[in-house]
Amino acid sequence: xxxxxxxxxxxxxxxxPASGCFAFGKEYGTLYDLNxxxxxxxxxxxxxARFGNPTPRVAETPSGMLNAIGLQNPGAEQIxxxxxxxxxxxxxxxxxxxxxxxxxxxxxxxEKMSASPVVRALxxxxxxxxxxxxxxxxxxxxxxxxxxxxxxxxxxxxPVYVKLSPNVTDIVAMARAVEQAGADGLSMINTLLGMxxxxxxxxxxxxxxxxxxxxxxxxxxxxxxxxxxxxxVNIPIIGMGGIQSADDVIExxxxxxxxxxxxxxxxxxxxxxxxxxxxxxxxxxxxxxSDINDLVGRSWKSWNRKNG
Amino acid sequence: xxxxxxxVTAQTKIAxxxxxxxxxGRIATLVTEPGQFVHMRVPGESGxxxxxxxxxxxxxxxxxxxxxxxxxxxxVGLGSQLLxxxxxxxxxxxxxxxxxxxxxxxxxxxxxxxxxxxxxxxxPLYGLAEALTDRGIEVTHILGFRSxxxxxxxxxxAALGETxxxxxxxxxxxxxxxxxxxxxxxxDVAYACGPLPMLKAVQNVITEKPLFVSMExxxxxxxxxxxxxxxxxxxxxxxxxxxxxxCDGPVxxxxxxxxx
Ligand SMILES: Cc1cc2nc3c(=O)[nH]c(=O)nc-3n(C[C@H](O)[C@H](O)[C@H](O)COP(=O)(O)OP(=O)(O)OC[C@H]3O[C@@H](n4cnc5c(N)ncnc54)[C@H](O)[C@@H]3O)c2cc1C
Ligand SMILES: Cc1cc2nc3c(=O)[nH]c(=O)nc-3n(C[C@H](O)[C@H](O)[C@H](O)COP(=O)(O)O)c2cc1C
Numbered sequence: 001x002x003x004x005x006x007x008x009x010x011x012x013x014x015x016x017p018a019s020g021c022f023a024f025g026k027e028y029g030t031l032y033d034l035n036x037x038x039x040x041x042x043x044x045x046x047x048x049a050r051f052g053n054p055t056p057r058v059a060e061t062p063s064g065m066l067n068a069i070g071l072q073n074p075g076a077e078q079i080x081x082x083x084x085x086x087x088x089x090x091x092x093x094x095x096x097x098x099x100x101x102x103x104x105x106x107x108x109x110x111e112k113m114s115a116s117p118v119v120r121a122l123x124x125x126x127x128x129x130x131x132x133x134x135x136x137x138x139x140x141x142x143x144x145x146x147x148x149x150x151x152x153x154x155x156x157x158x159p160v161y162v163k164l165s166p167n168v169t170d171i172v173a174m175a176r177a178v179e180q181a182g183a184d185g186l187s188m189i190n191t192l193l194g195m196x197x198x199x200x201x202x203x204x205x206x207x208x209x210x211x212x213x214x215x216x217x218x219x220x221x222x223x224x225x226x227x228x229x230x231x232x233v234n235i236p237i238i239g240m241g242g243i244q245s246a247d248d249v250i251e252x253x254x255x256x257x258x259x260x261x262x263x264x265x266x267x268x269x270x271x272x273x274x275x276x277x278x279x280x281x282x283x284x285x286x287x288x289x290s291d292i293n294d295l296v297g298r299s300w301k302s303w304n305r306k307n308g
Numbered sequence: 309x310x311x312x313x314x315x316v317t318a319q320t321k322i323a324x325x326x327x328x329x330x331x332x333g334r335i336a337t338l339v340t341e342p343g344q345f346v347h348m349r350v351p352g353e354s355g356x357x358x359x360x361x362x363x364x365x366x367x368x369x370x371x372x373x374x375x376x377x378x379x380x381x382x383x384v385g386l387g388s389q390l391l392x393x394x395x396x397x398x399x400x401x402x403x404x405x406x407x408x409x410x411x412x413x414x415x416x417x418x419x420x421x422x423x424x425x426x427x428x429x430x431x432p433l434y435g436l437a438e439a440l441t442d443r444g445i446e447v448t449h450i451l452g453f454r455s456x457x458x459x460x461x462x463x464x465x466a467a468l469g470e471t472x473x474x475x476x477x478x479x480x481x482x483x484x485x486x487x488x489x490x491x492x493x494x495x496d497v498a499y500a501c502g503p504l505p506m507l508k509a510v511q512n513v514i515t516e517k518p519l520f521v522s523m524e525x526x527x528x529x530x531x532x533x534x535x536x537x538x539x540x541x542x543x544x545x546x547x548x549x550x551x552x553x554x555c556d557g558p559v560x561x562x563x564x565x566x567x568x
Contacts, residue, residue: 023533027555030309043535051540051550055568056526058536060361067528072535072550215360267528268349268360270311270403 001281002292004038004259006236007184008121008159009093011038011259014292015249015277018240018263019044019097019123019163020069024083025090028270034090036274041095041261042083044125045113047105049075054207059196064217064242065264066194068208071099076112084118093120095161098152106138107151114156121158123238124149124183127165127190139165139190142177149181159184161238164229166221167193175229187238187261188229189222215264216242223255230256230297244272246279250287253295309406309531310335313399317376319392324457325383326428327392328368335404336375339367342435343409343501343522343559346377347530349401350387351394363387364527364554366501367405368431369438380431380460406530407558410436410520415445415497422495424486424510426452426502432522433501434461437468448472448493452506456480487513499559504567511562519562525553532556540566 002013016039017028024042025034034040052072059066073079076098087094096113100106106124114122126148127139137144145162153160162178164171166189175186191212196205204210222241230237239257243249244265252260265272280292289295314333322328335346345366352358368378383389394400409432415421421440423433430451437447447469453459456479465471472489473481482489487509490498500510501522511519525537532555540550542563551557551565 021529021534023535027529027531027533031311049549052535052538055537055539057538058361058526058528058534060359063357063360065360065528067534067536069535072538074548264360267530267534268362269401270529270531 001284001290002277004293006258009039009095009259011093013038013277013280014259015273015280016041016095016238016259016261017266017273018261019125021263021266024079025087028266029086031270032274034092036277037092038259038277039093039095039120040087041097041123042079042087043073044071044097044099045073045076045079045109046071046099047076047109049073049078056205056207057211059205059211061194061196061213061217064213064215066196066206066211066213067191068206068211070208076109080112080116084116088118094118095121095123097123097125097163099125103148103151106148107155110152110160111155114158119158121184122152122156122160123187124152124160124162125190127163127167139174140168142173145174146177146181149178149183153182161185161187163187163190165190166218166225171225172228172232175233179233179235183235185236185238186229186233187240188225189218189241192218192221214241216244218242219248223251226252226255226257227299231300243276244268246276246283249276249280250283250295253292254297254299256297256300258293258296309404310338311401311403314377314402316394316396316398316400318396319394322380323460326458326460327381327383328460329379329381329391329394331377331379331400331402332375333377333402334375335402336370336377337372339370339372339377339405341409342367342412342439343432344405344407345558346379346402346404347406347527348391348403350390351398351400352390353393359387359390361528362403362530363391364406364530366432366522367435369435380428382428403530407554408556410499410522410559412436412439412443414518414520415440415443418444419496420446420448420494422490422493422498423447423449424490424498424500424502424506425449426486426506427454427458429502429506429522430461433499434464436499437465441468448495450474450486450489450493452476452486452502453480485509490514508567511567514562520559521562521567522559523553523557523565523567527554530554539568542566
């Protein structure tokens with residue numbers, strides 16, 4: 001009922017923690033059995049270690065939060081030697097999120113991470129709003145995103161999912177560009193660029209000034225983008241943005257997602273992923289659905305049928 | 309470390325904008341060190357969205373036999389305001405106990421400890437003072453508040469050991485800064501919790517004896533996964549180069565991390 005098969009990923013259920021919200025699994029592994037998860041998307045890896053941005057790195061917003069962690073991570077080699085062995089102990093596919101500031105370091109990171117037997121797929125983060133150099137054009141200019149995708153595909157030993165930024169005017173153009181460049185799937189969406197200003201200090205709350213907005217506040221934006229993109233591409237979409245319940249997961253499938261990732265909600269309720277997975281069968285039964293895969297894109301598929 | 313619904317057993321205003329909250333539940337039996345904290349999901353009110361993130365609050369004291377925790381917090385914004393509206397019998401979603409607290413074994417048997425606190429940094433020092441006096445350690449407290457109306461727990465601290473109160477405006481106790489009295493105290497180990505400028509000043513004064521400081525940072529997950537609260541180590545050669553305030557701290561040996 002919950003099993004999902006995507007390029008490189010045979011998932012017992014379609015629910016996984018989103019990159020950057022679950023580190024490399026150890027902390028959540030002390031709270032519950034990670035084998036319950038459909039997959040695990042690990043924190044972004046860059047070629048070399050990064051400390052990230054100064055604090056404050058997070059700020060609360062109505063129904064959401066801003067973060068500007070700045071891709072803090074110990075670097076690809078150390079992730080492979082120090083972090084992945086822990087996840088190898090679980091029967092859960094690992095998706096390695098990779099980031100960079102230039103084509104060449106993306107490519108080298110992709111080559112290293114995809115070579116690890118623990119990693120089943122790459123998630124190419126072309127959309128992190130919190131890094132000063134490079135970063136942004138990879139996620140906003142279709143030609144640049146396509147070139148990067150092709151270069152990463154050429155070296156990757158595993159399927160590549162490209163994680164799209166919502167901070168663009170034409171998300172369909174971005175999705176089509178990376179599909180044509182060889183992407184095996186899409187992840188959408190990353191965070192929306194935002195800011196909060198402190199009334200007392202009259203300065204931005206985040207030390208980085210701007211940050212990425214996540215949480216329930218961005219769910220309608222993600223649903224709309226997945227609805228638009230899924231009708232125009234032939235590769236699967238891992239949907240994310242504000243998911244907090246089994247109902248949200250079903251809404252993402254209806255929009256056109258084939259799997260989902262849960263980010264911010266892990267901070268609100270550390271047990272949210274197993275809770276959602278546990279609730280899903282009952283919710284599907286109530287809708288008379290016997291296989292979650294039947295729901296993919298049903299919002300537009302049924303519409304087309306009625307009008308076609 | 310568990311997540312559970314704790315029951316509010318008491319909510320008392322103990323100073324201007326400062327509340328003492330008692331909570332009952334299993335978390336109270338899991339606390340291992342004074343200075344650990346809980347991460348609380350604050351319930352919203354009808355017609356209003358609940359705050360998204362949890363709020364970190366230090367454990368002031370713990371009564372495992374009665375499965376009860378005491379927290380003391382100041383109302384500063386939406387979350388703490390909503391928390392102050394909760395009444396006995398209500399349930400609150402609490403995650404904890406979290407973090408590494410004050411090492412009580414650092415003080416040699418029969419030794420003396422100095423506690424320096426400012427404002428709502430004072431509460432975790434109370435549980436620490438209890439734990440130390442239980443071990444026969446002699447404790448001295450230097451506690452700073454803005455003004456007379458902000459003071460709490462003076463009698464409780466005084467019952468455990470010598471207690472010197474400072475106020476910024478001299479409306480109660482001595483006028484001045486907590487650092488003014490450090491030189492007058494005899495101690496083997498010092499512990500401090502309070503606003504950043506106070507911690508920096510204390511760290512500049514106490515250079516010869518062991519000092520432990522409790523830090524605050526804005527947090528996401530509260531247990532090490534999101535890296536929202538990462539701070540640099542002072543040792544540039546440190547293999548990681550950073551510590552997470554939520555799980556490597558919030559208490560650090562002075563000089564281990566940059567105070568920021
Ligand atoms: C380990 C630790 C222990 C703490 N112990 C206590 C205590 O015992 N008593 C007490 O009164 N306060 C304590 N604080 C501070 C307390 O967490 C904040 O006052 C509280 O989160 C403010 O929430 P708010 O919604 O009222 O304020 P808002 O300003 O509306 O909060 C907005 C956001 O900023 C965060 N935030 C604001 N101020 C702080 C701060 N100083 N530290 C961390 N996050 C902050 C909030 O958690 C929230 O996510 C502690 C903080 C930490 C990190
Ligand atoms: C604290 C934090 C750190 C994040 N780090 C990363 C990251 O390293 N790489 C990445 O691709 N996305 C990162 N994201 C984005 C999430 O993976 C996700 O796309 C986004 O938060 C939307 O989902 P949500 O609303 O469920 O959080 C991060 C988000 C948060 C809140």
